[in-house]
Amino acid sequence: MVDWTHERYAAAAVTQIERMAGTVEGADFTTQVPTCPGWDLRQLVTHTGGVHRWAALMVGELAAERYDRAALEAGFAGLADGELAGWLREGAGLLDEALTAHPGDAPMWAWGGDRHVRFWSRRQLHETVVHHADAALALGVTFDIPEDVAVDGVEEFLDILPYARWRPEVRELTGDGETISWRTGSGAAWLITLGPEGFAYERSAARASATLHADTAAELLLLIWHRGELERQRMDGETKLLRWWADHSMI
Structure with a gap:
């Protein structure tokens, strides 16, 4: 059984973001995403990468309240298709830098019950896992979720x-x-x-x-x-x- 710590969650989140970036590299971003009705692959990727940056910003500043995610995501509309996979990978670095700058028990705002930095390392791992699955299912490619991550x-x-x-x-x-x-x-x-x-x-x-x-x-x-x-x-x-x-x- 894996002993999940804040540091392990952060490292696993980076791994999953990089895997998702590899899945969407060179894809047709107009591909519809059946598991997210109304979204195409571009919307899925910009949403996921936007959430990473939103979390990184709040964690980096140990935010005491929620930041406006919609305003942040509005700035990503101009990304070219060829930039999206690299932009997603770049977000992994930003998130990792923010998460590893603070101990997991540092208090901050979170929408769940665990109002500490560690909420965000865990949440970003699983946010990415599920949206990677969305991308893979839309593109018809194989993917796997490690069983310890899934549990x-x-x-x-x-x-x-x-x-x-x-x-x-x-x-x-x-x-x-x-x-x-x-x-x-x-x-x-x-x-x-x-x-x-x-x-x-x-x-x-x-x-x-x-x-x-x-x-x-x-x-x-x-x-x-x-x-x-x-x-x-x-x-x-x-x-x-x-x-x-x-x-x-x-x-």
């Missing part, structure tokens, strides 16, 4: 989900003790319990009201980020509960 990505999703306040449906992820199990063929398994005030999760293969099976944690990660088809997966028990969770956990 942490599943838990990061569950950690940040309650704070996605721009999605009112998330506040409805409550219940009276119903349980959802996510199980993978690679051995990783999680148990989610719905309570009156929200949900909690733990690593467990215990029986549940409903169970979703995936071959790997990487496959599960894409499913919970709605980058896969739930109906193609094996589901046991109260399958309506799994569909309800999927509808209410989209962020």
Whole structure:
């Protein structure tokens, strides 16, 4: 099991950004991205690179409040197609410089519950992983997500989900003790319990009201980020509960 530290998250984020840049190098940036409806590859790349720069700017200044990301991203519209892959790589350096300049426990603004620099090293790793998957799926090329990254990505999703306040449906992820199990063929398994005030999760293969099976944690990660088809997966028990969770956990 990987001992994920702030430094490891930062290094892994750089690796994933460089991999994504390699995937889009020389691509047709008018290619539509089915997993991000309404976006083409140019919009996907400028959004992803913009998020890296937004995070780097805030981390670099240990921002006490949110900076305006839309204003920052508006400055990237003039990039030529041939510049986009290199620009994405350049963002990896900017992000790495900012993240490694501060200890992970340095306090700063974050939209999740962990309001420290380490929130951003972890978030930028998984932001990039999912958007790299978007790019690869759009271009029809192969890609892989390391299983240790995917396992942490599943838990990061569950950690940040309650704070996605721009999605009112998330506040409805409550219940009276119903349980959802996510199980993978690679051995990783999680148990989610719905309570009156929200949900909690733990690593467990215990029986549940409903169970979703995936071959790997990487496959599960894409499913919970709605980058896969739930109906193609094996589901046991109260399958309506799994569909309800999927509808209410989209962020």
